[in-house]
Amino acid sequence: MPRETALPDWFAEGLMLVGNWEPFRRHAGSAAVDEEAIYAREHRPETLRRLCALGVNLLITHFHKGFGLAAEREEIAGAAALVREAHALGLHVGAHVRFDAVAYETYLDEVPEAAG
Secondary structure, three states, rough: OOOOOOHHHHHHHHHOEEOOOOOHHHOOOOOOOHHHHHHHHHOOOHHHHHHHHHHOEEEEEEEEOOOOOOOHHHHHHHHHHHHHHHHHOOOOEEEEEOOOOHHHHHHHOOHHHHHH
C-alpha cells in the first residue's frame, strides 16, 4: 500500500538514531550502580554534539513515563531542554511513548480515579 504522506526530505540521508528510556532502567531493575550519572551524561549538550559528529540524525527520548505529571515535573523540564538543544544542533527528536506504561505507585496519587 503506498504511503499517504511523503517522508521528510532528511530521510534521504538515511537514519542513524539513538535513544534513552530511563527511568525504566531503574524501575525494571536493570540499572547500573551509577545510573543517575549515566542519565545526566546522556542529556548534556556535549553528548548531543558528539552524537551529531558521529552522524546521528535522530534522537528518541522520553516523553510521558507513566508516573504522572507532578512526579515527572523535573523530567519534563529536562526533556524540553534536551529537545531545544538537539534542535539547535539540527538533530531531529522523536518521543518514546508507551500508553501501557503506568507506574501506579505515583500515578494513582495524582489521578486516583484511574484505579477503577
